[in-house]
Amino acid sequence: MPAPDLSLSTTVGPLRLKNPFLLASGPPSASGDQIRHAFRLGWAGAVTKTMVPDSMEVRDVSPRFAAWKGPGAGLLGFENIELLSHHDEAYWVREIAAVRQEFPDHALIASIMASPDPAEWQALAGTMQDAGADAVELNVSCPHGMPECGAGAAMGQHPEIVRDVTRAVRLVTRVPLIVKLTPNVTDIVPVAEAAVAGGADILAAINTVQCLMGIDLDTLEPLPAVAGAGTYGGYSGPAVKPIGLRVISQIAQKLPVPLMGIGGISRWQDAAEYIAAGASAVQVCTEVMWGGAGIIRDMNTGLSGYLAQKHFADTGALRGCALPRIGTHAALSRDTVSFATAGFLDRCIACGRCVTACRDGGYNAVSLENRQVVIDRTRCDGCGLCSQVCPEGVIVMQERRRGHGR
Ligand SMILES: Cc1cc2nc3c(=O)[nH]c(=O)nc-3n(C[C@H](O)[C@H](O)[C@H](O)COP(=O)(O)O)c2cc1C
Known part of the structure; x- marks a missing residue:
């Protein structure tokens, strides 16, 4: 035993x-x-x-x-x-x-x-x-x-x-x-x-x-x-x-x-x-x-x-x-913002789910160019929907301090 x-x-x-x-x-x-x-x-x-x-x-x-x-x-x-x-x-x-x-x-x-x-x-x-x-x-x-x-x-x-x-x-x-x-x-x-x-x-x-x-x-x-x-x-x-x-x-x-x-x-x-x-x-x-x-x-x-x-x-x-x-919503940081990045482009299968989701449920910040994900950072609001719908883990969220560039 x-x-x-x-x-x-x-x-x-x-x-x-x-x-x-x-x-x-x-x-x-x-x-x-x-x-x-x-x-x-x-x-x-x-x-x-x-x-x-x-x-x-x-x-x-x-x-x-x-x-x-x-x-x-x-x-x-x-x-x-x-x-x-x-x-x-x-x-x-x-x-x-x-x-x-x-x-x-x-x-x-x-x-x-x-x-x-x-x-x-x-x-x-x-x-x-x-x-x-x-x-x-x-x-x-x-x-x-x-x-x-x-x-x-x-x-x-x-x-x-x-x-x-x-x-x-x-x-x-x-x-x-x-x-x-x-x-x-x-x-x-x-x-x-x-x-x-x-x-x-x-x-x-x-x-x-x-x-x-x-x-x-x-x-x-x-x-x-x-x-x-x-x-x-x-x-x-x-x-x-x-x-x-x-x-x-x-x-x-x-x-x-x-x-x-x-x-x-x-x-x-x-x-x-x-x-x-x-x-x-x-x-x-x-x-x-x-x-x-x-x-x-x-x-x-x-x-x-x-x-x-x-x-x-x-x-x-x-x-x-x-x-x-784990605390209240009010206690969550407003000093940090996230933005989407196409972190693992080699995994992208060009399914377009991120594009549709961001267009119809987000901020119209994602597109496909030459069958690859492109994220418009001036539009991205950092909600994270694209990374959630991506079946291949291509899109990752990155953090930055608010006011430190886009
Ligand atoms: C078919 C079935 C019968 C259950 N019977 C009892 C029971 O007799 N007494 C009880 O306290 N909970 C009972 N439960 C609830 C479970 O103990 C547990 O609290 C609940 O299912 C959530 O856990 P789980 O997602 O691991 O199933 C039952 C659950 C199932 C699915």
Whole structure:
């Protein structure tokens, strides 16, 4: 067995992890056997699929997924209208106890949800803690199905409800308490503050973003369609990473609470970005559904190589490094301006996208002469659109101090 890579080990509040990667609550953590499989492959921890009290019925529909795919069938965004665990409390008590014994150095976290009655949350949290869960994660953030019953995001959108349910569970739990937040709010900070005021040790964000994936223009059915009809679901996968990064960094700027970043993590680079934005660890769901739990190998090796290359002793040294650079729009420099330059002309394929974009969406500063990009600096406003649309990386932006020539 290879020696553990100490640079990857991390602590998230009271939790110690051998690397920063956990399975997020969802289909990949829906059974004890899937969690065992992931632990064997190298995941440091897992948050179980959210379990509910036996009194709460879970009746899923099928199908319940819709994917937005890019060229080569690569996943861009994913919608689900799935509900919660199909297993009863007794199943999870058995599996948590067994997995805990088999994998004592992995973090096994019980995700729970109940009706708005705090006593139900307390009972379920107590049961899973007694079964051996290393931590309990409160799901007050599922955006579909459950809010219609007053649970999930219907609770997580109200700071005072988040504070009260967290406080109630805190009263009965010794193990670390994680609150998983919904991005479906106008301002995440008051909700994060409420969870901390209620006694949360760690915050996890984000759960899925409420969405409608699409309309089938042949049948006019919404996607996914269940016997011809649809509903709003939860958006995940690569498309939501910018929202997750925004949420994590906003919380990290305001509160000293340990954070787990979630949302659109499909490569080690995404995880490194979440850590630089303030997360101590990350959770992954959709990419495991799409690519299998084996992605952990590349995630661990890639992150470890990056830390070494950049001379970060460990993930803790990278944590929050980008935060001082994320501020208000007003604070951004007006002394520096950028301008476009055709930096790598040998790569230009004369596709003309930059010309069209700058003509119709910019400042008419780009033209093609002899099938090569030419930029009129007297017209260029430095917006950067041409460099964004260029498929070959021909156009690069350069900075200069305002007033120092064009
Ligand atoms: C099919 C599916 C089922 C999910 N079920 C749960 C769940 O039971 N409890 C929960 O807290 N989050 C659930 N999630 C949300 C994920 O844990 C995660 O917060 C979200 O998908 C964003 O991360 P990702 O882009 O890595 O998937 C689910 C996500 C998907 C795609």
